[in-house]
Amino acid sequence: MFVTVVDGAYGLDVRPRAAHYVPPAVRELRRAGVIEDVLADGFVPKKMFWGKLDGAYPAGLDNSILGDDHPDPxxxxxxxxxxxxxxSKARAWVQVSTSAGEIRMEADYTMGCDGANFQIRRSLQGDMTFPGFTWDKQIVATNVYYDFDRYGYEDANFIIHPEHWHMASRITKDGMWGVSYSEQGGLSHEELAARQPMKFETMLPGNPKPQDYVLANFSLYRVHQRLTENMRVGRFLLVADAAHLCNPLEPFQRIRVFGHSNSQ
Ligand SMILES: Cc1cc2nc3c(=O)[nH]c(=O)nc-3n(C[C@H](O)[C@H](O)[C@H](O)COP(=O)(O)OP(=O)(O)OC[C@H]3O[C@@H](n4cnc5c(N)ncnc54)[C@H](O)[C@@H]3O)c2cc1C
Incomplete structure (x- = not known):
């Protein structure tokens, strides 16, 4: 089987986002024969926990169980x-714009994995057919150098709180962590950046001030709960965010919705 990937960008998206591959993705990386390359650059997170701002540790998970023929695209x-x-009955094609002009690319099957912009889904199903809703919340995703080890943090930590729910995860071998946290909807990038020191001081262990950490990256995301009506339309398949959008820190949202107070 031969697979061709076309991507509208000119390189990898370096904004902070996904921190870890979950077990089903690890299985696919192994089946694709690239797991050794991924492991060489990354690491295997050992433990994660769900905690509270006061340091309470209600639950944790020892993630040592990871459980195989893909083409080289x-x-x-x-x-x-x-x-x-x-x-047609046998082929699916898309018009693709390139620096050399527009070309038509076709294959036995075509997968739309173009993320939340979902041009393929829009072309197949129309602009307004992504059932679900958008939360009145935003997620700020940051990369930061800060000594979480000093406070006994595991590799992945989910902190439960009605307002300051967040996730802190080790994401590189050189001490960089991904910290993603909830924010009010409707605030601009500038307003959110101005609030970031207050958020870190309020929610991170040791209540750090800006001089106590190095902020390496900052980006924001709207939070959706949407699922396409059809993940397959003939020879077109919709995959990942093109097919479904959800809060990556969804358990916290559920806690908030059901009014289960976790405040201290
Ligand atoms: C803060 C945060 C933390 C997260 N943490 C995790 C995590 O720890 N683990 C996890 O598994 N997931 C996590 N997620 C979710 C994860 O990042 C997304 O689900 C995932 O990146 C979606 O992948 P995708 O390939 O569908 O879309 P994307 O990653 O958005 O990729 C879409 C690609 O399509 C290209 N493209 C767009 N339009 C076109 C077009 N018209 N033509 C050609 N190419 C196009 C883009 O350039 C891009 O390369 C997190 C998300 C956020 C926001």
Whole structure:
């Protein structure tokens, strides 16, 4: 089988986002034969816990159980699905704009894995057919150098709180952590950046001030709960965020919705 990936960007997205591969993804990386390359650059997180701002440790998980023939795809950066597509009984095709002009690419099956922008899904199903809703919350995702080990943090830590719910995870071998936290909806990038020191001081262990950590990256995301009506339309398949969007820290949202108070 031969797979060709076309991506509208010109390289990998370096904004802070996903921190870890969960077990089903690890299985796919292993089946694809790239697990050794991933392990060489990354590490295997050992433990995670769900805690509270006061240090209470209600639950934890020892994540040492990770449990295999994929083609080696060709990746074409700078190839953007332009919206026009079509299919026959045997083939599916998309118009793709490239620096050399527009071309038509076709295959036995075409997968739309173009994320939350979902051009393929829009072309297949229309702009307004992504059932669900958008939360009145935002998530701020940061990368930060801060000594969480000093406070007994595990590799992945989910802190439960009605307002300051967040996740802190070790994401590199050189001491960088990903800290993603809840914020009010409707605030601009500048307003959220101005609030970031207050959020860290309030919610992180040791109540750090800006001089106590190095903030390496900062980006924001809207939070959705949406699922496409059809993940398959003939020879087109919708995959991942193109098919479903949800809060990556969803358990906290559920706690908030059901009014289960965790405040201290
Ligand atoms: C703060 C945060 C933390 C998260 N943590 C985790 C985690 O720890 N573990 C986890 O598994 N998930 C996590 N997630 C979720 C995860 O990041 C997403 O589910 C995942 O990145 C979605 O992958 P995707 O390939 O569907 O979309 P994307 O990663 O958005 O990729 C879409 C690709 O399609 C390309 N593209 C877009 N439009 C077109 C077009 N028209 N033509 C061609 N190419 C196009 C883009 O350039 C991009 O490369 C997190 C998300 C957030 C926001």
């Amino acid at each position: 060709e990746v074409n950066w700078g190839h953007c699905a332009a919206g026009e597509l079509g299919q």
